[in-house]
Structures are given as structure tokens and as C-alpha cells.
Amino acid sequence: MDLDLDLGLVRAFVVTAEELHFGRASQRLGVSQQALSKRIARLEEVLDASLFERSTRTTGLTESGRRFLGPAGELLAAGDAAVASVRRQGTPLRIDVLHDRLGPVHLITTLTESNPGLRLELSARRGLNLALPALRRSEIDAVFGRVSQLVPATGLDHTLVRLEPLVAIVAADHPLARHDAVSPAALREYGVWVPNPGSAVEWAGYVQRFTGDFGIPLSFEQVDNVSADQVLRRGRSRGQVFLSAADVANPDADDLRAVSLVEPRPVYPWSLLWRGSDRRRLLHDFIALLDDLGTLEGWRAYTLSECWLPDEDRAALAG
Numbered sequence: 001m002d003l004d005l006d007l008g009l010v011r012a013f014v015v016t017a018e019e020l021h022f023g024r025a026s027q028r029l030g031v032s033q034q035a036l037s038k039r040i041a042r043l044e045e046v047l048d049a050s051l052f053e054r055s056t057r058t059t060g061l062t063e064s065g066r067r068f069l070g071p072a073g074e075l076l077a078a079g080d081a082a083v084a085s086v087r088r089q090g091t092p093l094r095i096d097v098l099h100d101r102l103g104p105v106h107l108i109t110t111l112t113e114s115n116p117g118l119r120l121e122l123s124a125r126r127g128l129n130l131a132l133p134a135l136r137r138s139e140i141d142a143v144f145g146r147v148s149q150l151v152p153a154t155g156l157d158h159t160l161v162r163l164e165p166l167v168a169i170v171a172a173d174h175p176l177a178r179h180d181a182v183s184p185a186a187l188r189e190y191g192v193w194v195p196n197p198g199s200a201v202e203w204a205g206y207v208q209r210f211t212g213d214f215g216i217p218l219s220f221e222q223v224d225n226v227s228a229d230q231v232l233r234r235g236r237s238r239g240q241v242f243l244s245a246a247d248v249a250n251p252d253a254d255d256l257r258a259v260s261l262v263e264p265r266p267v268y269p270w271s272l273l274w275r276g277s278d279r280r281r282l283l284h285d286f287i288a289l290l291d292d293l294g295t296l297e298g299w300r301a302y303t304l305s306e307c308w309l310p311d312e313d314r315a316a317l318a319g
Contacts, residue, residue, distance in 0.1 A: 005046065007079045010072050012039040013051060015136075017069050018155055020059045028136050077277045092119035093286055096131045096143040100124050101225065103164045103247030103270055104144035111293055118286070128202055132156075135275060141283055142274040146202040148312045157276045160317055161290055162247070162299040163267040163307065166210070168192070168259040169242040169250055171232050176241065181260035184214040184308065191217030192243040193234060195226060203268075207243065209310045210266055228253035264308040269317060 016025040016036065026036040044051055051065035061069065097104040105122075112118050125131040128145040135143050136155065147158050168187060170176050176186065192211060197204040197220070204220070211218040219240070223230060228251035231242045244250050245268055250258065272290065274283060294300055304314070 005075070006043075007076065009039050009043040009046070010075055012036055013043055013065075014069065014072050014076060015155070016040060016052070016059075017061055017065065017072075020061075022059060028133065030133060030137055073277070077279065080275075080277050080279070091282075092121040093142065093282060094121045094123065094140040096123045096125050096134070096140045098124055098128070098131065098144055099126055101249040103162060103245060103268070105249070106247040107144075107162060107270070107290070107294075107299070110297065111290060114293065115289060118289070127197075132273075135273065138275070141278065142272050142286075144270050144272055146206060146269055146313065147271040147273065147316045148202065148205075148310065155276055156273050158271045158273045159287060159291065160269060160271050160300060161294055162270040163302050164270060165246045165302075166261050166266040166268065167244055167246055167250075168261060169231055169244055170257055170259060171236060172255045172257055173236075174239075174241075174257070176259050177257040179259060181262045183263045184210070184216065184261050184266060187216045187241055187243075187261075188214060190239045190241050191219065192241045193219045193221050194243050195223045196220040206268060206310060206313075210308065213308070227251055228256055231256060264306060265302060266308040267302060269309060269313050271317075 012025075012029060012031075015028050016022060019025040019028065022033050022036055026033045029036060031039075040052065047064075047068070049064040049068075050062050051068060053060045053062055095108065097108060099105075108120065108122065112120065123140060125134060125143075128143065131140065131143040131145065134140050144161070147160075168176060168182070174190075176182055176190070179186075194207055197207075207218065210216075221234075226242065226244075231251055232253075232255065234240050234242070246258075272287065274287070309317075
């Protein structure tokens with residue numbers, strides 16, 4: 001008997017099978033748990049087979065569910081490819097850069113300057129916790145972010161794009177301004193401040209791990225776009241150092257200095273993430289261009305053994 005399968009039902013099954021948790025699966029799909037349960041029940045009715053074993057505490061696949069999972073994933077990939085094949089040739093790639101002042105904007109600007117025909121539509125959702133659901137709903141095609149415990153392995157591919165060094169921004173008369181580079185431990189005496197990251201919890205977690213490992217006092221300030229005056233005022237009144245990164249649109253003034261951090265060199269790992277089922281040539285050509293330019297520009301030209309990274313980032317990048 002021929003079955004006319006609804007791809008929405010199949011997607012609901014695949015996501016639930018990946019998560020083995022109806023709550024997390026419903027969040028990924030952007031629907032209520034009740035709606036998800038109805039979709040699964042409808043699919044089981046169409047297939048005349050039970051796909052999940054459910055109890056009050058656990059969710060698992062039945063034998064039928066395990067057999068169906070592989071072909072179901074292939075069916076979704078074929079559907080995505082079919083949709084992509086009829087998209088207009090000039091449709092731009094939709095890339096989320098998280099924030100319009102962060103490093104990915106510099107990376108994209110460098111890429112488009114060397115590839116002027118590249119059509120991109122940029123957005124800034126200010127955090128992976130907001131960008132990843134949009135990526136899974138196909139509202140965007142790729143997103144820059146920190147690949148660590150925040151990013152489930154299921155359904156997403158990623159590649160390391162940039163190891164962005166942290167820098168200390170200080171007034172020209174600050175004691176650290178006499179040096180081109182200092183160790184992270186040198187910041188302990190003064191403490192550091194960063195803008196409150198809001199929804200960008202991955203940056204907040206990274207900074208807290210960094211300052212915690214080196215015993216550096218940290219404060220989050222309610223500032224969005226940092227100005228030179230704010231850096232100078234906090235530095236002179238409190239002695240604090242503005243902690244930032246090399247590619248950020250940092251405030252620029254004659255009486256400010258950017259001091260590199262070394263021994264070890266703290267680096268923020270920017271990766272590009274995309275749906276593993278998205279096999280469009282346009283996307284993968286973009287990824288290849290980004291990787292080639294990164295090699296040419298030395299975006300990853302650091303020996304990881306000489307850098308500071310949280311353990312979970314090392315593990316995620318190694319995987």
C-alpha cells in the first residue's frame with residue numbers, strides 16, 4: 001500500500017528520536033508538547049506501528065522506531081534538497097552573526113571584500129540560545145557561535161573558523177599600558193569589566209571561566225555599545241581593565257591602548273554551525289570560502305597547547 005507521508009510528522013519523529021525527550025523536542029520544533037504528541041500519534045496511526053516506548057521517566061525507541069529512523073532522516077534530507085533545488089538562484093544565504101559589534105562581522109566583511117559577488121543576509125539574535133531554534137526552523141542557514149556544552153551534537157554540523165585572542169583595553173596612563181603584552185595573571189591586581197552579555201550566555205560562561213581560572217575580579221556592566229569615555233572613566237576611577245577581543249569593534253581613541261594577553265593566550269573559539277541535512281552547494285561553497293580565507297589570514301594560526309580554552313571547548317573542537 002502506498003503511503004502519503006507528511007514531512008512535518010516525519011520531522012517531529014526524527015527530532016524526538018534525537019532528543020528522546022518530548023520537552024526538548026517540542027522546544028526545538030517550536031510547538032507545545034501536546035501538539036508534538038499528537039503529531040507522533042498521527043504518524044504511528046499512518047504507519048500502523050508504535051515508534052516510542054514511553055514511561056513517566058524515560059522515552060525510548062521501539063524496534064519499529066529504530067528501523068524507521070534512518071530512512072526517515074534520508075527522507076527529510078531529500079525533502080530539504082528538493083525545496084533548495086527550486087529556490088531562486090539569487091537567494092542570499094542567511095547568516096546570524098550574534099551581534100553587530102562582535103568578531104563575526106569582521107570575518108564576514110573580510111570575506112565579502114574578497115568575494116564581492118557573495119550575497120548574504122545578516123542577522124544578530126544576540127545569543128545561541130535564540131539563534132539555534134531559528135536555525136533548526138530554517139529561518140537562518142548558519143550561525144556563528146561557541147561550540148561547547150550548549151550545542152547538542154544532534155542535527156548540526158560545525159567547523160572552527162576563528163581563534164580570536166582576548167585583549168585588555170586600558171587608558172594610556174594605566175600601568176599595563178607600558179607593555180605590548182601581559183599574562184592573564186597581570187589582570188588580577190586591577191580586575192576586569194565587560195558589558196552585561198544579556199542573552200549571550202555562552203560569552204558570559206566563557207568570561208567567568210577565564211577570570212575564575214586566573215583569580216581575576218570580574219564585573220558585568222549595563223552597557224551595550226562601549227565608548228572610549230566609558231573605558232577611560234572606569235579605568236581611572238576604579239583601575240579596572242576593559243576585557244574585549246581582537247576582532248571586536250572596540251572603542252578607538254588616542255588615549256587608549258590595546259594590550260595583548262599571552263602565556264597563555266586566551267582565545268575565543270568562533271565556529272560556524274549549520275543544519276547537517278542542508279546539502280546545498282551554495283552553503284557549502286560559502287563554508288569552503290570561509291575556511292580558505294581563514295587559512296590565508298591566519299585566523300586559526302595558534303598552537304592550542306599554548307592557548308587558554310575551557311576544557312569543554314577543547315573537547316567539543318576535538319570531537
